[in-house]
Amino acid sequence: MNQGILLACAFSTAAMTGLIWLIQVVQYPLMGSVGTEQFVSYEQQHCNRITPVVMPLMTVELLTALWLAWKPIPGFSGTLWLAAAAVLGIWASTFFIQVPLHDRLCVAFDAELHRRLVLSNWIRTVLWTFRSVLMFRLLLQAMQLAGESGGPAVRG
Numbered sequence: 001m002n003q004g005i006l007l008a009c010a011f012s013t014a015a016m017t018g019l020i021w022l023i024q025v026v027q028y029p030l031m032g033s034v035g036t037e038q039f040v041s042y043e044q045q046h047c048n049r050i051t052p053v054v055m056p057l058m059t060v061e062l063l064t065a066l067w068l069a070w071k072p073i074p075g076f077s078g079t080l081w082l083a084a085a086a087v088l089g090i091w092a093s094t095f096f097i098q099v100p101l102h103d104r105l106c107v108a109f110d111a112e113l114h115r116r117l118v119l120s121n122w123i124r125t126v127l128w129t130f131r132s133v134l135m136f137r138l139l140l141q142a143m144q145l146a147g148e149s150g151g152p153a154v155r156g
Helices: 001-032 036-070 077-105 110-151
Strands: none
Touching: 001 036, 001 110, 036 077, 077 110
């Protein structure tokens, strides 16, 4: 059971890490080039289109991270709790910082709000990158244990 949950957690984290880097390095900086007249429409479309992509991945990541912290794989408890704390930090940043900034930018372009969006999004970018490293490390260790024991290392 935990093996599938670990894989789902690692997959959703890796997918979100790739997405957040694309958003951080490409999407958010380019928003400043849209132009004041077209910005509100562009921002609204961005929010409407990105949410159905990221929300399922973020939800799977959150639920699997919390499950793994609550029912940890033997020997991985500390790492799993650290990974769960990082995902909670991502959710806090998303809903207390980035979403309110997007809500305000959906009304009118403001260069200072846009700058804050780009800068504050580094919180999520760093946390997702950190989570990816943790999850990759966990998967490697689980595979090594499986190889040493001759069977699945992660059991529910």
